[in-house]
Amino acid sequence: MKVTRKTFDEVMIPCYSPLPMVLEKGKGCYLYDTDGNKYLDMTAGIAVNCLGHNHKGVTKVIKKQCSKLIHACNIFVNDQTLTLAKKLTAISGFDRAFFTNSGAEANEAALKLARRVAYDNYGEEKDQIISFYHSFHGRTLFSVSVGGQEKYSKGFGPVPGGITHIPYNDIDTFTSTISDKTCAVILETIQGEGGIIEGNIDFIKKVRELCDKYHAVLIFDEVQTGVGRTGSFYSFEQVGVRPDILSTAKGLAAGLPIGAILTSDELAKHFTPGTHGTTFGGNALACSVGSYVVDTVSDEKFLQSVREKGELIHKLLTKLGKKYGVFDEIRGKGLMVGAHLSKDYLGKSGAIQKLCAKYGLFVLVANPDVVRLTPPLIISNRQIHQGMKMLEKALSEFVKTESKSN
Numbered sequence: 001m002k003v004t005r006k007t008f009d010e011v012m013i014p015c016y017s018p019l020p021m022v023l024e025k026g027k028g029c030y031l032y033d034t035d036g037n038k039y040l041d042m043t044a045g046i047a048v049n050c051l052g053h054n055h056k057g058v059t060k061v062i063k064k065q066c067s068k069l070i071h072a073c074n075i076f077v078n079d080q081t082l083t084l085a086k087k088l089t090a091i092s093g094f095d096r097a098f099f100t101n102s103g104a105e106a107n108e109a110a111l112k113l114a115r116r117v118a119y120d121n122y123g124e125e126k127d128q129i130i131s132f133y134h135s136f137h138g139r140t141l142f143s144v145s146v147g148g149q150e151k152y153s154k155g156f157g158p159v160p161g162g163i164t165h166i167p168y169n170d171i172d173t174f175t176s177t178i179s180d181k182t183c184a185v186i187l188e189t190i191q192g193e194g195g196i197i198e199g200n201i202d203f204i205k206k207v208r209e210l211c212d213k214y215h216a217v218l219i220f221d222e223v224q225t226g227v228g229r230t231g232s233f234y235s236f237e238q239v240g241v242r243p244d245i246l247s248t249a250k251g252l253a254a255g256l257p258i259g260a261i262l263t264s265d266e267l268a269k270h271f272t273p274g275t276h277g278t279t280f281g282g283n284a285l286a287c288s289v290g291s292y293v294v295d296t297v298s299d300e301k302f303l304q305s306v307r308e309k310g311e312l313i314h315k316l317l318t319k320l321g322k323k324y325g326v327f328d329e330i331r332g333k334g335l336m337v338g339a340h341l342s343k344d345y346l347g348k349s350g351a352i353q354k355l356c357a358k359y360g361l362f363v364l365v366a367n368p369d370v371v372r373l374t375p376p377l378i379i380s381n382r383q384i385h386q387g388m389k390m391l392e393k394a395l396s397e398f399v400k401t402e403s404k405s406n
């Protein structure tokens, strides 16, 4: 059947406004459209395809597992789910795992668990969830309401109650907001969708301290920062603060849908049979790939290379930003990088993204003011240099067009 980008406008619910090409296949860090054009992919499906496209090892695991068992549902348990749970708990130091199919569902589970713990231990008065402006936790009604970007939850009311949003990295406001009524605090150690905004370590330490004082559950949403993205398997290792519940997804199965929460024995016991569940979560196929990803990405040499490549991108982006005056700040850790637009170009990240595609480079935006790069973790230094050359062409054209239109 012949389909084109126009087909999108005819048959898809218009939640998105995708770039002009239709993708057909990928190999390593490259994507190809149906016209045979080749693009360097610095999006990795929004920090998902951590091992790139059509990765030999991943394909092999998928083929092997789908000839055995894809899905059986949770009235059974299968060897792949258990294996991944053992690996994830071993690597993170948590005791227990619950699997989902996405980041939003992982956060949904984390938030429900926190509410349940507070309800069981202290009663239904302890229901307040504290979350931060610019945070993003997914699109289910609960997770989107907890997220700190009103534009995403507006118009879907009534939204779940008991949620308080306050500024990120603001110790004083946090200290005056948390109380005995607080059941959970949820944060991203680096806010991803919100613009690659790094959490201040003193702030996160204070959050931990006050969560302990007020018996509130601390949730780290590591859906984007996790699975090697920032240069350690989970970013909490670099922050030096351990959450009570960690949510993970995106890169965990190299492109197959998966998510999980990790937590302690003490909290896990509040989810008893029947209190929470999922049909697809923990299916054998996604979990088999998850195990392969954990084995590959947790290797110290692999993580070291992510840190080094992150530094290279930072260096090259800083140079480009200065040369064209387009970026005033390069942020993020490892291969989760944001380039903040300088004053004259605020709001234009989408235009830069389109121009990059024209020159054969796929990049992301994180709000209208930030160009975001989350390449496959296997990207080579050569490909990084290649990508930055394409970006330079795009920026050069961007600056010219902007000066004409002003």
Ligand SMILES: *Cc1c(COP(=O)(O)O)cnc(C)c1O
Pocket: 101, 102, 103, 104, 105, 107, 136, 137, 138, 139, 188, 192, 193, 221, 222, 223, 224, 225, 249, 250
């Ligand atoms: C992407 C993302 C989510 C949502 O994940 P989905 O798989 O799209 O549901 C939640 N939290 C963070 C931090 C994310 O980056």
